[in-house]
Amino acid sequence: MPPLSAEIIREYRSRTFGFLPKYRVKTKDEAINYVNERGFIYFWPINGITLPSLWCAVSGDRPVPNEHDDPGHITWDWKDSLMGKHVWYYGKILRKKATIISLEIAPYFYALTENYGTPEEDYLTVYEQGRMTQEAKVVYEVLLDKGPLDTVTLRKAAHLTSHDSETRFNRALSDLQADFKILPVGVTEAGAWHYAFAYDIVARHEPMLLEKARFLGELDARQKIIETYFRSVGAAQLRDLVKLFGWKPVEVLQAIERLTKTGFIQTNVKLKDQSGEWIALNDLAE
16 A cells, blocks of 8 residues: 555645634534534644644634634633533543534543443542542532532532642642543633632433443443544544543554454555554545
């Protein structure tokens, strides 16, 4: 098989990433449809990671500007107004960065967590095994007990209001989101900036997520997620998947092997003028 051209990959991503004007997202409803089509995206483009983002789908392939009046920042309004509305799943998930996941794909991510359907108990096992910080445990227990809270109230209730505890509190929020234990469900006017997220327990806010994930095996879940990923990026290397999802290489390879057998992707693909082996959609590699 001849080497795959990088230009073919760029052309493919120009469509799936929304770089071309005719593929741009222009309305809130189109944003929802875009997430449903792509399965999962970042809110912002993340340096060093190849994945569609809502920003690029709206604004094209350009850096995020500091100017607040840039028209691309309509993405902030959409994100905030749709938070907690059950149209998609939003939180710091992939590499603990702001991620938007369709409700169809979210159960596959949830199936890979250690949340087994008993939110009052699962976290204790993780904590006792030393894989949850004391701050994350306290934050989770406060939300479990009191229901949705804005970050200002939550921080007070968790007794993490000192300046020294700010980093530990923010880390707790990120860790709990990445593990699908809590999620932001709205924007409030709390705090000095009159802008603060409100958080809730995932099991309480998105109970259908638990039900849909209940019967999904880990290998099936990874296969679906990787399949969705390649539909967006077209081609990637093994290290790209390991970096993005944080899975062990052997876990990625098991799912890759399945997708190769179905004819969905090809492995050992060479890219012109680039070293290493690539994995690519069969339609691109032919």
